[in-house]
Amino acid sequence: MPQPVTYRxxxxxxxxxxxxxxxxYLTEGQECVRAVRTALDVGYRGIDSAxxxxxxxxxxxxxxxxxxxxxxxxxxxxFFVSKVxxxxxxxxxxxxxxxxxxxxQMGYVDLYMLHTPKGGKEKRLECWRALEDAVESGEVKAVGxxxxxxxxxxxxLESDLKIKPAVNQLxxxxxxxxxxxxxxxxxxDILVAAYSPLVRARRxxxxxxxxxxxxxxxxxxxxxxxxxxxxxxxxxxxxxxxxHIMSNVDVGWFEISEEDMKRLDALxxxxxxxxxxx
Numbered sequence: 515m516p517q518p519v520t521y522r523x524x525x526x527x528x529x530x531x532x533x534x535x536x537x538x539y540l541t542e543g544q545e546c547v548r549a550v551r552t553a554l555d556v557g558y559r560g561i562d563s564a565x566x567x568x569x570x571x572x573x574x575x576x577x578x579x580x581x582x583x584x585x586x587x588x589x590x591x592x593f594f595v596s597k598v599x600x601x602x603x604x605x606x607x608x609x610x611x612x613x614x615x616x617x618x619q620m621g622y623v624d625l626y627m628l629h630t631p632k633g634g635k636e637k638r639l640e641c642w643r644a645l646e647d648a649v650e651s652g653e654v655k656a657v658g659x660x661x662x663x664x665x666x667x668x669x670x671l672e673s674d675l676k677i678k679p680a681v682n683q684l685x686x687x688x689x690x691x692x693x694x695x696x697x698x699x700x701x702x703d704i705l706v707a708a709y710s711p712l713v714r715a716r717r718x719x720x721x722x723x724x725x726x727x728x729x730x731x732x733x734x735x736x737x738x739x740x741x742x743x744x745x746x747x748x749x750x751x752x753x754x755x756x757x758h759i760m761s762n763v764d765v766g767w768f769e770i771s772e773e774d775m776k777r778l779d780a781l782x783x784x785x786x787x788x789x790x791x792x
Contacts, residue, residue, distance in 0.1 A: 518743055519557035519763040525680040526703045527656050531625065532593050533743060534763050535560030537709060537752035542569050549754040550576040554592075556760050562683075562707075562750045564597035564629055565610050574618030593624045597660055598641065601633030607644035611653055623648075625681060627658040631666045638666070639673050646677045656680040658707075664698045671702060681748065683707040688741055688778040689717055689785040696745075707748035712738050712762075714787045722777055730768045733761060740765045741778050 521533035536553040538546055538561060546569045550561060554577070563573050573594070581587060596618075598610040614623060626648060628641055648654040658681035659670070670679065682699050686692050686708035699706050717723060718734040727734050735751070739762055742749035751762040770778070 517557065517763070517766045518739075519559075521743070523705055523746070523748065525656050525705065526678055527680055529624075529656055531656075531681070531705070531748060532558070532560035533748055534558065534739070535562045535593065535595065535748065535750050536759065537562050537750035538569055538573065539564070539567055539709075539752055541567070541752070541754055543572065545754050546572045547576045548756075549759065551580060552756045552759050554580045557763065558759075559591060560593040560595065562595045562709075565599040565614065566597070566629060570596055570614050571617040574620050578619060589621060594618065594620050595625045595627070596623055597627040597629035599629055601628060601630065601637040601641045603637070604640045604644045607641040608648065611644070611648050615653060622652060623654045625656045625658055626654040627660050627681065627683065628662075629660050631659070631662050635669055638670065642670060642673075642675065646675070649677055658682060658704075660684070660707075660709075664695050667695075667698060667702070667704070678702075679704055681705045681707050683709055683748075683750075685710045685786055685788050686742070686747060687711050687713045687717075687738060687785075688723075688781040689713055689720075689783050691779055691782040693782075705748055706746075707750060708742045709750045710787050711742050711747075711749045711751055713785070716787060717781075717785075720781065722781060726770070726774055726778070729774075730770070732765070732768060735762055736765045737770070737778075739763070740768065740770055741775065744770055744775060 522530040523533050524530050536558050596614050598607050645657040658679045660683035682704050712735050723734050727737050753759050
């Protein structure tokens with residue numbers, strides 16, 4: 515059985531994306547470098563960053579150094595994600611992309627996203643045109659959105675867009691399943707990426723999580739990652755601890771039953787752990 519760290523999903527532009535990626539929110543400096551290096555060493559091939567995280571440079575440097583030490587892999591084997599911080603204008607978004615490329619020295623961004631719907635319809639559509647043009651110029655391979663609700667996605671899809679969003683990134687876990695928007699994305703060939711998939715460790719003591727972790731002889735974090743994978747989400751577990759970075763992808767040896775998936779789904783309480791768009 516292939517290990518989850520190697521799983522890839524097909525995007526609506528024909529490219530593929532690693533289903534498990536390292537989240538690096540609030541991870542900077544050498545801590546970021548060590549986390550990314552550990553992730554690459556254990557098989558992660560996707561790193562999810564953003565302009566707001568202020569770590570595009572560290573990630574790019576780490577990836578370049580790591581690739582130079584392993585001639586069997588190349589830039590095309592890795593998947594680099596970033597996001598524009600604010601929907602200010604077409605020009606500001608194009609500049610954010612250029613800055614991302616300059617800081618990371620990655621050559622291109624595999625997936626670039628609008629980080630937030632804030633700014634209003636006009637600004638959202640103006641900044642989306644900047645993303646489309648970045649694809650046409652070769653700076654970006656695929657484009658997506660983050661924290662967009664159904665109405666905001668409809669607005670985008672019903673506009674005169676040239677490229678559909680490939681991904682919508684949301685806070686999703688059994689305690690916040692977002693079933694309505696997940697269905698809308700599925701129906702419109704948009705993959706869903708789950709950030710804060712481990713609920714920031716706030717529900718590891720939940721009786722159902724404890725019971726099922728014992729049943730499957732796994733950690734609570736592993737159970738939550740496995741839940742996201744079985745729902746077909748891209749999952750973005752964040753950690754700077756080497757043992758956690760490794761264990762979060764060591765979930766290929768068990769499968770949650772359909773009955774237990776329903777029990778986990780039923781934990782939904784609309785819990786949001788993020789104070790800002792991540």
